[in-house]
Amino acid sequence: MKKLWSEVEQEFFDNLDVKVRSKMTYRRQLNVFKVWIVTTGRNINSLKRSDILAYKSHLISQGKEAATIDTYLTILRLFYQFIEEYGYGENIAADIKYKRKAKGYRKEHLTQEEVNKLLNSIDRNKIIGLRDYTMVFLMLTTGLRCTEVNNLSVCDLQKEDGYNYLLVKRKGYDQKSTKFGITQHLADMITDYLTQRGVEEDNEPMFPSRFHERMKDMSVSRHICQLMRNAGIESKKKTAHSLRHTAAVRAIEANVPIRQVQIMLGHTDVKTTELYIGSIDAEMRLRNPVVQVLEEIALNGKETGK
Template sequence: MRTTLNLNEIVAQWLSECDILPSTARDYERKLALWFRWLSAAGVDTRSPERRHVVEYKQYLQREGRSLLTVNSLVTVVKLFYGFCERRGYCDNIAAGIRSSRRRSGYSKLPLTAEQARRLLESIDTTIVIGRRDRLMLSLMLFNGLRTCEVERIDLGDFAEREGEPVLAVQRKGRTEKNEIVVLHPDTVERLAEYVADRPWNASAPLFISHKPGCDNRLVRQTIGRIVKQRLACIGLSHPKLSAHSLRHTFGALMVEQGVDIETVKDMMGHSDTRTTRIYVEMAQQRKLLHHSPSRAVGNLILSDLNRTDD
């Protein structure tokens, strides 16, 4: 680095100039810390890495079995940081031209079937507070398609009634305000009452918290994702394409299967464009072809004609 500033100061300067949400800034800082940690472990001076080290870091992440999305995300943060450093004259952009990994076709996450979703909810022991928390959390993701970041942001004061209907104010991904509402299923309302029954009321307090002794911190999205993965594993659903986001995909795919029009699905999912929503139409069509494949009807028709000829 051609500056007397230390790395923490440079990172803070970079983040302060990024036009991003505070949560995104924290995510960038965390991902950049992984890069510096890898450099240290590899015996490389964190102030003077070379281009080959970025390539080696990318290859290391791939060998670790990180998803293509994760690898691209981690490397992109490194590229953004060194692009800033070059503009400031601190160092050359050692990550310039490093290509993102090519994503294979297909969906990154799979939805659950309605039967799998039911088994998932029924597997949770709600006689304990952690079970009541997780049952409510998974219900919101399955019945309302909430993302993990949207679940993380829920406060006790976000619940209300509108025209006699129970609703939740949601801060969507990339938004700064809770300016959308979702209508709650009666089962969710019941689970909410059970979970918060023994909690002191504070409108700005987080809904989902850690229940470890002496700890009532807000659950962050990484923890929420880990909880969902653990709950899925408990019913025998362990697959790289099954995660917390699968619950959101489940909501979208099942809406399409129930005949909900695409504009309504778009609004329910919080999408700004129906092109994004098309994924759920494709998921529903693939499932329809899987269980009601026209090839069976064609095969039966051919075989029936063959049997008549044999007669």
């Protein structure tokens, strides 16, 4: 490398056009790599491609998930691409990736029985319970993410030309720019909750903490997971994100056109939406209705028509 690592690193982050949170994540991931370099006695200013491959092997040996390993390698690919483009050295991390498992969602959707258990387990006689019920029902019927729900303020419930909608800040956007249509029933449910809670300012969080402050996104996620555990839903593959997953799967099972589901979920690429179909296929393979039909034919001696 023609310049010291520390100098190139600072220049790299100065020119990296990403959000502050993403930049912090990249810095943290690159620091993990630097610590590994030091602990293994390598010279950070004269690394070779074999060193990047050795780091990849180290991550694999730690038993990290495929997606996690690839994110740690992503920052190295970006960094060394920058090094090559600015003429500071060779891109020794080019095309070094971790082969992920077959694409699909790692989280599972809730069954109808689990949806009923979750909703019925929430005590709506208390204002906190009414908040939780409204928030969970909203996520189950709209597919909104935890962060999108948490960003909602009282004033974001609006009506235009007879249509009720929420003004939503979509993932990856800096402002609330999406008018997300909702049913009259859901609008009435939210209004009833806000009325019983008592609202003083329009900019108050729609679903605040017990201390009337906006919750952190992770706090919302953890709280929903606790509600699920309280309802007897115990599974590492069923988390707060499963509510969004459930909304998508239910819509697809109800034969809603995939394009409409894509719009609801806010996916830029329909291929992302189509991944939810895999969840339906997995459940279909488990129930395997074809086997049941074939067994019925075998037991009753019926023959299939040609």
